[in-house]
Amino acid sequence: MGLLTFLRYFWNDFRKQKKRATLTVAAIVWGTMSILLLLAFGEGLKRQLDRNQRGLGENIMIVWGGQTSMPYEGLPRGRRIRFMEEDVDVIQKSIPQIENIGAEYSRWGVDVVRGSKVLSEHVCGEYPTYEQMRAHYPMQGGRYINWTDMEEKRRVIFLGYEMKQKLFGDEDATGQTVHVSGIPFTVIGVGQDKQQMGMYGGPDVSKGSMPATTFKSLFGHKYLSNLVIQPRSTNLNEVVERRLNEVLGARLKFHPDDEQALSIWDTIEGRKAMQNMMLGMQIFMGIIGAMTLLIAGVGVANIMYVVIKERTKEIGIKMALGGKPRIVQWQFLLEAMIICFSGGVIGIFISQLICDLMSLIPREEGSSMTWLGNPTISLPIGMITIAILAIIAVIAGYFPSRRAAMLNPAETLRYE
Amino acid sequence: MSSNGSIIKLDHVHKVYDTGKIKVEALRGVDLDVRQGEFLTLVGPSGSGKSTLMNILGCLDSPTEGTYYFRGEQVQGLSLNRLAEIRNRRVGFVFQNFNLLPFSTALENVELPMVFGGVPTRERRKRGEEVLERVGLGDRMDHKPTELSGGQMQRVAIARALVNHPDLILADEPTGNLDTASGQEIVNLFEELWKAGHTIMIITHDPNLPMRTERTLHMRDGSLHNGNGEGQ
Numbered sequence A: 001m002g003l004l005t006f007l008r009y010f011w012n013d014f015r016k017q018k019k020r021a022t023l024t025v026a027a028i029v030w031g032t033m034s035i036l037l038l039l040a041f042g043e044g045l046k047r048q049l050d051r052n053q054r055g056l057g058e059n060i061m062i063v064w065g066g067q068t069s070m071p072y073e074g075l076p077r078g079r080r081i082r083f084m085e086e087d088v089d090v091i092q093k094s095i096p097q098i099e100n101i102g103a104e105y106s107r108w109g110v111d112v113v114r115g116s117k118v119l120s121e122h123v124c125g126e127y128p129t130y131e132q133m134r135a136h137y138p139m140q141g142g143r144y145i146n147w148t149d150m151e152e153k154r155r156v157i158f159l160g161y162e163m164k165q166k167l168f169g170d171e172d173a174t175g176q177t178v179h180v181s182g183i184p185f186t187v188i189g190v191g192q193d194k195q196q197m198g199m200y201g202g203p204d205v206s207k208g209s210m211p212a213t214t215f216k217s218l219f220g221h222k223y224l225s226n227l228v229i230q231p232r233s234t235n236l237n238e239v240v241e242r243r244l245n246e247v248l249g250a251r252l253k254f255h256p257d258d259e260q261a262l263s264i265w266d267t268i269e270g271r272k273a274m275q276n277m278m279l280g281m282q283i284f285m286g287i288i289g290a291m292t293l294l295i296a297g298v299g300v301a302n303i304m305y306v307v308i309k310e311r312t313k314e315i316g317i318k319m320a321l322g323g324k325p326r327i328v329q330w331q332f333l334l335e336a337m338i339i340c341f342s343g344g345v346i347g348i349f350i351s352q353l354i355c356d357l358m359s360l361i362p363r364e365e366g367s368s369m370t371w372l373g374n375p376t377i378s379l380p381i382g383m384i385t386i387a388i389l390a391i392i393a394v395i396a397g398y399f400p401s402r403r404a405a406m407l408n409p410a411e412t413l414r415y416e
Numbered sequence B: 001m002s003s004n005g006s007i008i009k010l011d012h013v014h015k016v017y018d019t020g021k022i023k024v025e026a027l028r029g030v031d032l033d034v035r036q037g038e039f040l041t042l043v044g045p046s047g048s049g050k051s052t053l054m055n056i057l058g059c060l061d062s063p064t065e066g067t068y069y070f071r072g073e074q075v076q077g078l079s080l081n082r083l084a085e086i087r088n089r090r091v092g093f094v095f096q097n098f099n100l101l102p103f104s105t106a107l108e109n110v111e112l113p114m115v116f117g118g119v120p121t122r123e124r125r126k127r128g129e130e131v132l133e134r135v136g137l138g139d140r141m142d143h144k145p146t147e148l149s150g151g152q153m154q155r156v157a158i159a160r161a162l163v164n165h166p167d168l169i170l171a172d173e174p175t176g177n178l179d180t181a182s183g184q185e186i187v188n189l190f191e192e193l194w195k196a197g198h199t200i201m202i203i204t205h206d207p208n209l210p211m212r213t214e215r216t217l218h219m220r221d222g223s224l225h226n227g228n229g230e231g232q
């Protein structure tokens, strides 16, 4: 039998049960939307988390000095470990697995004055590597601290976005002067407004940064507040950690196995853990969505059984006229697949529409909407959904249609 | 008429319906020979097994016991596909309640056996129209069954049964749902077809019909009585 002819007759039979088909299609639409939207919200959440994590900086380790807990070379336990700028150079030279290193001094309650505005703020002295490592990216028209600033101990300052807003409002700050502890500083740039999930010493948007060298001579700090280290690759973090203990241990005299001499925040590990958690969550949501779709699929199968029951006579007539089991089976299989397919297409379309609409809703940074408001249907999500749909369509169609094909023709004709 | 080859041969055919609780023996050892070109009526009280016999003859159902040869080919053990092919090419069914597809036109209904038989669209249409003309429905081709009278519906069913040039036409009470006049027309139509060379078996309750056929088979309690040979 020609395919076209088959389809034409198929369509003739299918057309007349629009109402029932519509309901079944609606169930599939709903199932498709559940799985897609659950996955899309999960994806949006994951991307938002990722973005916020990048606010702190990607793949970095933050190192603070701690207190020794083991005696070492005749020295008692309980000594404080602190770093100086020279240590930074030594670390860089002795640990080739490190890509970038930076450090900062830190001070709270520093007077920052512009005209009549007097603030008491958090100010840091930082290395130029912070721009990339700690995501201190300047807004258009400005820049972050560079090595010349460091060498010449320039009186320049890079303002966090909110500090700039407090001092200058919506005015452009770059090139203007502020007084820090009574000394005039030139604003060289303003940081981009950013979401920042991990933080220490407050959010970056509300601090001011000057070259570490300038900071040291201005405030006379001897010790750095912490180091920031970026390994050459994300799987070198453990090696770097051990080498840090060895190198700094030899230099600052603590036992390399002393776990409390250094306090290290490994954001790489944290990030991996977070990614695993998100993956777990997405799988969980995917399963819930798939269940909903599966239930819709059961609905389709159920309806197909009813349809076949109702059309027993028609099946009998076709068989009496020489319709082969295969043709009867294909008719109902195709019917189930068309229902699932159209439901799937509509479901995907509506889900995409919802995602698009959600992205139009204006939202404030940090509100709950920032977490919920970015559902994203990625390519893998779409493919997973379509694969599940296809499997469900075939299963929902196969068993009922097989039952139809195996009916005894004489029995079917007796059926009223 | 044209040839005297055997088309149907039944050898001690039994049919038992097993409904779980009770077993109904609808056919109890039926022997039957039908040659090509015969015109037969099958009569008998309700429940005697006439439809059961016809279903077996038309390969819609299979005997529980005994053998059935259709054109010399033993039917038991044939695949579902082969049985479908026999029904499609060799047998034409006419039912009491017409059994037309309600949402398809007369022409579409008549084309259906040719669809299953793989006849190309153009030829299908041509043959469909010819056969509808032949049963006198040239002007009703695009009507749906609901738009036709009972007699007209039965003509469509007969056209559908004829369209693949079957070796055997089986009609189960074809006039049962019709008034006398239209019933008469249908019987006339069968007679015409027989004269044109078709082998026809009609199940009927109409006491007058057997007089017009060559041979009458009497069925009672699942057995045929004085069927073979009578009327020849």
Ligand SMILES: Nc1ncnc2c1ncn2[C@@H]1O[C@H](COP(=O)(O)OP(=O)(O)OP(=O)(O)O)[C@@H](O)[C@H]1O
Residues within 6 Å of the ligand: A411, A414, B017, B018, B019, B024, B025, B026, B044, B045, B046, B047, B048, B049, B050, B051, B052, B053
């Ligand atoms: N599918 C079935 N399951 C169980 N019993 C059946 C089935 N088909 C027929 N029978 C029984 O078999 C017997 C013969 O039935 P059949 O339909 O062949 O009779 P019939 O001669 O055609 O009667 P009628 O003139 O009323 O059409 C009856 O007792 C009937 O109840």
Ligand SMILES: [Mg+2]
Residues within 6 Å of the ligand: B050, B051, B052, B172
């Ligand atoms: Mg009957």
